[in-house]
Amino acid sequence: MEAKPWDVLVVGAGITGLETANLLGEMGFDVLLVEKKPQLGGHAALYQCKALDGKCVECGACLVGDAQRKVLSNKKVVPMTGTTILNCQREGNLFKLELVREGVVSFASAKAVILCNGFRPFDPSTQKNLSYGKSNSILTALEVEDILRNNGKLLRPGSHEVPKSICFIQCVGSRNERNIYCSRVCCGYAIRIANLLKSLQPDLDITFFYMDIQTFSRSFVDDWAKIREKFTFIRQIPGELIPNKDGTISIYAKIDGVIKELFYDLVILSCGITPSEDLDQLAQIFKMKKNKDGFLSPSPENGVFALGTATGPKGIADCIAEVRCGLGGVVEYLEAWR
């Protein structure tokens, strides 16, 4: 059975994919939105709103909910969850696609392909000095969000104690020899979580180990002085995290020329953005090149586009901005398509 070809195949229904599909749908194009997970939203849907005292802090988490709703009510967009792409053949100007959903293979064709396959958070267990997994007191920022969602406040997993002093380690898995790039989002993300924790648990002491703080919102310019007073900032990345028997973590830091041992009840790792696990496979299927940092470099002349964190680290707002500006090329391609 040969169905009518889709105008666009959008791969991945994270914030970029949702926004792309919705915008193209609104412009009258028929969009097939393929997502390998059973639900729409991707990584961005896992984030908690970080507003303080009812005031928005520009984290962008709510935009995912809005985008999900818009896509579900957009008649031009057909979402297919739990689906992966097996293969793709070029036939003239058409992409002939082989899709698989719950073991059943189906076929579709599209005029253009947009890869919005997103990212994978850096896996801290691959870096031994972080002792991740050896202690309940070392968590990733995403795990902290889970704890907050389930308990409404921060507790140490296992013992359920309320921590008194915690620290964030920035640039885990970015700005190092392996990944020579800044992940862009972690500074803002960590500081927003820290602000939220401080508002929930005002007597919590929070320290940041960092290299440079990256700008993360329009109000950063005003807020930075206040943030610096609220938390302790130590400009170095600890060499090693040492779990102690009482559950605390020891960190050695050089402060004003003197090396000191510091103790923390809980250590939160700000893990960076790395290329998504199926990036290689998709790059092969759609014959895309990778850039120096291992992300996709788009080849728009072939009708294969890439947007969002598939092309490099960026935040929710930047992903949407890229879609709004970058789709111009897609629309031109589709209008010229024969």
Next chain:
Amino acid sequence: MTSFQRVIVLGDPKLGKEVKDSLTNYGFDPTFVEIDLAEDGSKSLFKPLALKGGLGDFSLLMAGKTGYFEEKAAFVLICLSPVYGRDPQTLEARMSFEEFLDYNLEGIKEIAVLDPSNGKVLPSVWGPVMDKLLSMDLTKTKVSVVASQIKVAGDGLERKYRMLREQGVVFYKPDEASYVYEHGITIRFRDHILGKDIELKPELLVTLDQPIIPQHYKSLFEILRIEIDGHSYPQDDNVLRFPYYTNRKGVFVVSPLPEFLSKESIGQLISGICLEFKRLFHEMKNCSSKTTIEYNQSQCAYCLTCFRVCPHGAILFDSKPNFLPLACEECGICVANCPGEALKLVQLKYDELLYNIKESIQRGFTTAILACKRNYGAIAELIGNSFDPSRKRPYVFEIPCAGYVNENLLLRMAAMGGLEKITIVGCKEGNCRTSKGTLRGEMACGAVERLLNSLRIESPILAFFKLSSQDHIGLRELMGQV
């Protein structure tokens, strides 16, 4: 209706020309209007007086030297160029970031690049600065960079930063640095990693100043009825950074701010705006001229309240209010604030809402939640609307916006009897296009609460709650409250 291709380009001549050329390339028909809002009006070409109409049919009124002009277009584009804040005392002894990029640095032995804002310089400024430093012969010139934060959150910046360090550029990161001009330039600061005080005496000092929005743009935004945020950026959405959508549908802004966009990015931005034009064409074609607000002339006091409170610029007032269907977001704020009750929201009239609330009371619900359309889904999904006699469950009603709730509605709800609690759920402050809705709803709630308290009437407990679609903690708290 004006031709869909007509666009008025307003503002800065340099950026405006660029924008005009690229719009022509994209197949539009732009008219450039150079404006000057300087107080003395010395070189004034055209002074904008008002922007009437809405998407697809704008009309810009201007005063020129020889009389009044009117320009019609489907869209309006404002080109906004930043200026750099500079300390006038030191103006001659140092160089700004823009001057530095074009300067021939041959023969200079020692340069210092300083961030005087203590860590606010954006990656989009560091990018060109690092490129310029990399283009220099760093074996002949000693370069020190003094900045509390080096922003590398941009394409390839971490690699450039690394190359500069390998080539001998020294980066100091003091929390604060000061500089003085006494017999040349001296920069002083404490390096906390080395644990010592440092003094630099460079031959040339480059300062990375913060771009600011000139005052006359603020007046322009006021004239055009465009809302600005705390930093004077004319954005309707505080999260999305690309500055092209304002609270008036069909009015866009092109500017290198707030991210200090490069030339290529501005090109992309214009392509994005053209895409938005196309999307809006589509919307205009499919939009039937439906009535969103019913108007009853006999109750109208011609007070212009609706015109003033509309956050979307969707009301055009001539002999009566006209509701532009394309721009109207059906938030109901005009209806809630009309003192004569001359307006009715077609989508959900107060009488209908009150009837539904009464029905829920008859079915045994004692708590009513009025949730704005952005929050209704999450709450309804969580509690459902089936009555469980063993547990007092709240009934949740969808309203277009928290700003649709006014004193009258709350008092009528309270007077019904049978309700123990009324909770209004709106968006977080600054998080919604209908930004004033939350504030207006909260004010109405507070006013009625105070009124009922002072009258000492037994009345339902009133609460206002701010929620967003991913606020799991907030949703737990709300459920705990009701």
